[in-house]
Amino acid sequence: xxxxxxxxxxxxxxxxxxxxxxxxxxxxxxxxxxxxxxxxxxxxxxxxxxxxxxxxxxxxxxxxxxxxxxxxxxxxxxxxxxxxxxxxxxxxxxxxxxxxxxxxxxxxxxxxxxxxxxxxxxxxxxxxxxxxxxxxxxxxxxxxxxxxxxxxxxxxxxxxxxxxxxxxxxxxxxxxxxxxxxxxxxxxxxxxxxxxxxxxxxxxxxxxxxxxxxxxxxxxxx
Amino acid sequence: xxxxxxxxxxxxxxxxxxxxxxxxxxxxxxxxxxxxxxxxxxxxxxxxxxxxxxxxxxxxxxxxxxxxxxxxxxxxxxxxxxxxxxxxxxxxxxxxxxxxxxxxxxxxxxxxxxxxxxxxxxxxxxxxxxxxxxxxxxxxxxxxxxxxxxxxxxxxxxxxxxxxxxxxxxxxxxxxxxxxxxxxxxxxxxxxxxxxxxxxxxxxxxxxxxxxxxxxxxxxxx
Numbered sequence: 001x002x003x004x005x006x007x008x009x010x011x012x013x014x015x016x017x018x019x020x021x022x023x024x025x026x027x028x029x030x031x032x033x034x035x036x037x038x039x040x041x042x043x044x045x046x047x048x049x050x051x052x053x054x055x056x057x058x059x060x061x062x063x064x065x066x067x068x069x070x071x072x073x074x075x076x077x078x079x080x081x082x083x084x085x086x087x088x089x090x091x092x093x094x095x096x097x098x099x100x101x102x103x104x105x106x107x108x109x110x111x112x113x114x115x116x117x118x119x120x121x122x123x124x125x126x127x128x129x130x131x132x133x134x135x136x137x138x139x140x141x142x143x144x145x146x147x148x149x150x151x152x153x154x155x156x157x158x159x160x161x162x163x164x165x166x167x168x169x170x171x172x173x174x175x176x177x178x179x180x181x182x183x184x185x186x187x188x189x190x191x192x193x194x195x196x197x198x199x200x201x202x203x204x205x206x207x208x209x210x211x212x213x214x215x216x217x218x219x220x221x222x
Numbered sequence: 223x224x225x226x227x228x229x230x231x232x233x234x235x236x237x238x239x240x241x242x243x244x245x246x247x248x249x250x251x252x253x254x255x256x257x258x259x260x261x262x263x264x265x266x267x268x269x270x271x272x273x274x275x276x277x278x279x280x281x282x283x284x285x286x287x288x289x290x291x292x293x294x295x296x297x298x299x300x301x302x303x304x305x306x307x308x309x310x311x312x313x314x315x316x317x318x319x320x321x322x323x324x325x326x327x328x329x330x331x332x333x334x335x336x337x338x339x340x341x342x343x344x345x346x347x348x349x350x351x352x353x354x355x356x357x358x359x360x361x362x363x364x365x366x367x368x369x370x371x372x373x374x375x376x377x378x379x380x381x382x383x384x385x386x387x388x389x390x391x392x393x394x395x396x397x398x399x400x401x402x403x404x405x406x407x408x409x410x411x412x413x414x415x416x417x418x419x420x421x422x423x424x425x426x427x428x429x430x431x432x433x434x435x436x437x438x439x440x441x442x443x444x
Binding site: 038039040066067068069071090092119120121122123124140142143144146147149150151152153165167168171 | 260261262288289290291293312314341342343344345346362364365366368369371372373374375387389390393
């Protein structure tokens with residue numbers, strides 16, 4: 001029982017810090033995405049394309065969460081937008097305290113969209129609120145269509161699910177019908193997108209959808 | 223600091239239970255594999271092929287770790303070997319207590335090779351010893367060659383790394399040279415294999431290697 005109590009305390013502490021981060025982000029009218037997936041599903045590749053398409057019209061900043069290395073932050077920096085790297089040093093997810101530190105390094109007056117790329121992990125990141133307006137979960141076709149029921153929390157909590165690597169689906173046994181049936185059984189109102197970064201497929205739809213979310217948030221903040 | 227102390231306690235408790243499990247498994251001369259990877263790298267598919275090739279000569283049993291569902295255990299059961307499903311109900315890794323429960327459901331006198339398929343997660347499972355003789359980490363080509371440096375603990379602790387989905391490598395930008403350089407920098411003595419489950423490629427090599435490990439363990443147990 002003591003272990004359970006500790007976990008509850010950790011979550012409560014996180015929620016308190018996150019609430020403060022969220023107040024700050026709401027005051028500034030910044031729309032915040034918590035981008036999550038397994039390692040290698042294509043989060044950073046999707047983000048590179050989204051930034052390239054939106055950066056002339058929207059002020060974007062990125063917080064990159066990785067256990068080690070600055071590989072992803074370097075890729076985002078090359079897109080010419082502000083980026084802060086968090087190295088968790090072993091921890092399997094981002095939390096409110098880490099985000100608080102990263103926010104202090106960003107000029108929040110010049111951000112419309114903040115994307116937080118979480119640690120590659122289909123389990124733990126879903127348990128920790130980090131001040132996001134929406135959780136977006138990416139799954140790639142090569143990972144198999146059985147993942148929503150095997151990792152339900154991630155899919156239950158996400159406001160949108162992106163099925164990526166559509167260019168590879170013909171080389172897999174991925175069953176789209178079953179995939180969408182499982183997702184909808186967990187989360188009836190989730191928005192879904194299909195993308196291929198290699199073929200630049202489906203990214204425009206995500207950008208349009210994101211822009212409407214960002215504009216809604218700005219209107220509410222005024 | 224209190225959080226760190228708690229984590230230390232959890233690991234110590236796990237080590238104590240695992241030590242007892244390990245004594246039992248050593249007494250029976252059972253060679254134990256802790257099979258780990260991201261979700262969807264192909265652990266279960268590899269295991270299906272390995273079982274099909276070895277089950278007439280070697281007594282194999284499997285412990286399947288999943289957060290929810292018995293999908294993987296059903297696939298293994300279809301191969302006609304004993305299998306126990308552990309549903310962690312949210313936890314991101316297997317631990318000694320869960321394995322203790324699973325072992326009580328198996329006839330340990332009739333097992334030469336016990337494969338424990340861990341929860342799909344490239345982070346947390348590497349932190350918990352569960353009584354294995356060897357950790358094997360699977361990475362698929364579609365996940366990208368940057369993963370060893372981003373998730374180093376898993377690759378440092380593994381005795382073997384399997385690069386799976388070799389049939390798809392030509393559709394990716396996976397850099398094998400960099401991949402092996404990074405792995406060797408983390409873990410100079412690791413054994414490596416390349417496989418494709420679709421093409422039944424590289425599985426025979428793994429089987430031969432496993433048989434020699436199993437035989438060594440039997441000799442030591444006598």
